[in-house]
Amino acid sequence: MSKKKSKPKYDPFKILSPQYINxxxxxxxxxxxxxxxxxxxxxxxxxxxxxxxxxxxxxxxxxxxxxxxxxxxxxxxxxxxxxxxxxxxxxxxxxxxxxxxxxxxxxxxQLCYARCFYKGHKxxxxxxxxxxxxxxxxxxxxxxxxxxxxxxxxxxxxxxxxxxxxxxxxxxLTISEVKEGRKNHEILEFMNFMTQSDCPRAFQYFAQEHGESGIKQLQRMFRQADRMGYVKEVMLKGRSLDPDTNHKISIPEEFIYIQDWDSELNSILEGSDSKGWDLNVIDDCLFIASYSEDAMLNHGHGMFNIWFDQFGGTASCPRIRLIDSMTHPLAMPIFNFNISDEHKFDILFGRKNVCIGLNINALLKKLISVGLKVREATNKEASKMDQQGFPPYRHNGKAIFIGNEQQEMPLMDGIFLRILFHSQRPVETIQAILNNSPKLTP
CATH class of the missing domain: 1.20.1050 (Glutathione S-transferase Yfyf (Class Pi); Chain A, domain 2)
Incomplete structure (x- = not known):
């Protein structure tokens, strides 16, 4: 039996070290x-x-x-x-x-549409x-x-x-499949016949003619058709049932504006142009810094981590480099960020390293200060979420629920995705989700 891989030990001088494209x-x-x-x-x-x-x-x-x-x-x-x-x-x-x-x-x-397209495949x-x-x-x-x-x-x-x-x-927008080969076309014709005629013995005749491999390919093509239908329905109606998870997807009809931190990011990037580095803290919990001078590029990430840790950051707090958006499937790439073209290519090609960290302790305190409720989940609640395939983020070993007067939700990686990679302000993001989502039950 293979041993479970141990998590790398936190090292402030290694994590967030500069990376760039050739x-x-x-x-x-x-x-x-x-x-x-x-x-x-x-x-x-x-x-x-x-x-x-x-x-x-x-x-x-x-x-x-x-x-x-x-x-x-x-x-x-x-x-x-x-x-x-x-x-x-x-x-x-x-x-x-x-x-x-x-x-x-x-x-x-729209991240809500991107989630429908992404299935976690290699x-x-x-x-x-x-x-x-x-x-x-x-x-x-x-x-x-x-x-x-x-x-x-x-x-x-x-x-x-x-x-x-x-x-x-x-x-x-339209979504389409490209099928090549005679057998695929035969299966596609059968799928069309089966859905239109509703013949009770059609599948039996198909199995006799195409065998086990044909049945497996038919199943794959039906799954593909179900997935395409699901995405189309979400984009047209804002709601559907995910055929892979059986979870109901519902997107609010009205557009919900969530304030971003683009202006702060641009100010930080411009500041690092003039003095080699700059930093800021958003909502008392989102720490951002940019390093651009040669000496700062080599050691800035270590300085960022020490600064972040001094204000309550822990090893489990989410931390990224902005260039990580180029390799995260559900992050918008740097090309789509609301920053100047010069800053985009400075980040891509190693002339700037932008470090970002979300201080969870500070975030929870900020949420309480604006009137939201924060509580630790019970072990039963956390285990149920794990079993459903939606593991919550654990803070000091405990899952966290955040709520208002009407409902509550678990703190999960999807919230961090919006904050860190889609430049949404932390408090406004959580408030918007709570105010515009159907009631979530643990």
């Missing part, structure tokens, strides 16, 4: 970023005075120019992948980051998948509907439902 890729990164994020730049001035929702021509030209840039960026990525060279880790992070950036743009930067080996067939299908979609864009799902880290995520020339 600097030889900076010119490529800038070109892909310009294409994927700024294809519509020629009409930005028109957007300031026009109404893109009501002006059909303006919307069509905006989407056509945006999608043209995305198509060109994706084609460049495809050419890199289809070359005979093996991708380096830096190339993989960059390519996936650009693809993720385009996916986030297509779903309006990254696909593009050399061993039906990648070439999907590329061909993407190109065909672009020719059928000029001005559209079909993103290849396998290029991203989180779009794991469907092979293509397509936005049409007038907007609107």
């Amino acid at each position: 600097r030889d890729l900076e010119d490529l990164a800038k070109r892909l970023f310009e294409l994927s994020a700024k294809g519509s730049k020629p009409i930005w001035d028109e957007l300031k005075v026009g109404n893109i929702k009501e002006d059909l021509d303006l919307r069509k030209r905006f989407l056509a120019s945006s999608h043209a840039g995305m198509n060109e960026a994706q084609q460049s990525i495809v050419e890199i992948i289809q070359s005979n060279q093996n991708l380096t880790n830096s190339q993989t992070v960059l390519i996936q980051g650009v693809a993720d950036s385009m996916a986030w743009q297509l779903i309006g930067n 990254p696909v080996n593009l050399k061993q998948s039906n990648f070439d067939s999907v590329v061909l299908a993407a190109n065909q979609m672009a020719s059928i509907d000029p001005g559209s864009f079909a993103l290849i799902s396998d290029l991203t880290s989180f779009v794991q439902v469907g092979d293509l995520l397509t936005m049409g020339s007038l907007g609107g």
